[in-house]
Amino acid sequence: MQDTIIRFENVTKQFDDDAPVLDNVSFEIEKGKFYTLLGPSGCGKTTILRLIAGFLEASAGDIYLNEKKINAIPANKRPVNTVFQDYALFPHLNVYENVAFGLRIKKLAKKVIDEKVKEALRFVNLSGYEKREISEMSGGQRQRVAIARAIVNEPEVILLDEPLSALDLKLRTEMQYELRDLQRRLGITFIFVTHDQEEALAMSDEIFVLNKGEIQQSGTPIDIYDEPINRFVADFIGESNIVSGKMIQDFEVEFVGRHFECVDQGFNPNETVEIVIRPEDLEITAADKGQLRVKVDWLLFRGVHYEMGCVDVDGNEWLVHTTKKAKIGDEIGLTFDAEAIHVMRLGETEAEFDKRLESYDEVE
Structure with a gap:
């Protein structure tokens, strides 16, 4: 709890009589980590960001920052800064003045402003660009200006609302590395919103996968990729082969009419399940030597x-x-290891899923 910087407690957000955009969501964000909110359009990820920033009010539930309830605290009083999808830079101000804008509102001394702006620009590798007009900057450079403007106020949390979506593929990949490196150097909590699974896997310490206003699964990129909790997560995070099956007993599963050794346990005998095998875990062999033909x-x-x-x-x-x-x-065979088979229990909650995985460790 002492490392928790943001906590949502049974938070719901509903507009008028529509279905809730967020439905009784609870989670914790730890200090100094890079978090990603991942999911399709309309899943509630940007709503979470706006609730943290103070641009929206929760319909129910409580939001805490450093264990202080912030539901009623206005956006300008919260120690968070947001980097928007379109960067929201002032076109009539140069790079220096864009970054200095928030500091001038605080009426800091000119010398202090100058030191902070130059330090922020140095952090984002834009030293020497102080007098450059925004219209003369590339997309990647504008993004860095927006980040410099966010970090110059020394926030405890930086919120990033799909800031890479307007960039071309090569620049987008470069900026993923730069953002991740920047977060590590600053030690500030980053909360990043995207619908791009590869982006989330590459950048995050922790991922929250959302769908229809609920968190489907949370964990490290490796945990979520290797151990998806349900069909939605398995389909959304990476590419998957998903088939129906039956858990015969611990470490033995049946699908496509055959029995296979697996590493899963804790299911009921002959329980109906779903099987996930990632495409890269399938090896080609001769048709008569494969586990699948x-x-x-x-x-x-x-x-x-x-x-x-x-x-x-x-x-x-x-x-x-x-x-x-x-x-x-061609007719070919496909082979795979027992570890490549991931068994998913139908309707399992994340708490039940985590408890089952913990039992694996206890047995080992």
Whole structure:
């Protein structure tokens, strides 16, 4: 609790008589970490950001910052700053004046303002750009100006509302590294909103996956990728092969008409489940040597690997990422390790899921 900087306690946000945008959401944010709120449009991620910033009021529940309830505290009194999707820079002010704007409102001494602005610009690698007009800056440079303007006020939390979405792919990738490095150097809590799964996986210490106003799962990128809690998370985080199955007993599961060894436990005997196998965990072999026998339906070259769509005799589709090439129409075998099989319990809550995973450790 002592490292918690933001806490939501049963927070709901509803506009008029519409369905809640956020529905009884609770979570904690720790100091000095990079968090990502991930989900499709309309899932509630930007609403969480605006509630933290003070731009919206919760319909129910409480929001705490450093264990102080902030529901009634106005936005300008909260130690947070927001970097918007369009950066919201002042076009009539140069770089220096954009960054200095908030400090001038606070009526700080000119020397103090100058020191803080230059330090902030140095942090974002824009030293020497003080007199540059905003119209003369590239998209990546404008984003850095917006970040400098946010950090110059020394906030405890920086909120970033899809700030990379307007950038081209190459620049976007570069800025992912820069943002992550900046957060580590500053030691400030970053809360980043995106619908881009790859962005979330690359940048985050912790991810909250949202859907329809609820947090589906939270955890590290590796935990969420390797151990998705349900079909939505498995589908949204990375690409997945998902089929129905039956948990015969601990460490044994049945799907596509065959029994396989797995590493999951804690299910009821013969419980109906869903199976996830990631495309990169499937290996190509001869048709008669595979655990699955499939026919190649389509093939794409992705640069570092081939992406193949395959179909088994029951009509199940299998997505495969491999460095080996096969031709459309070929019959091939697919093999996979027991560790590649992830078993999902239908309707399991995150608390139940976490408890089950903890029992794995106890057994080990």
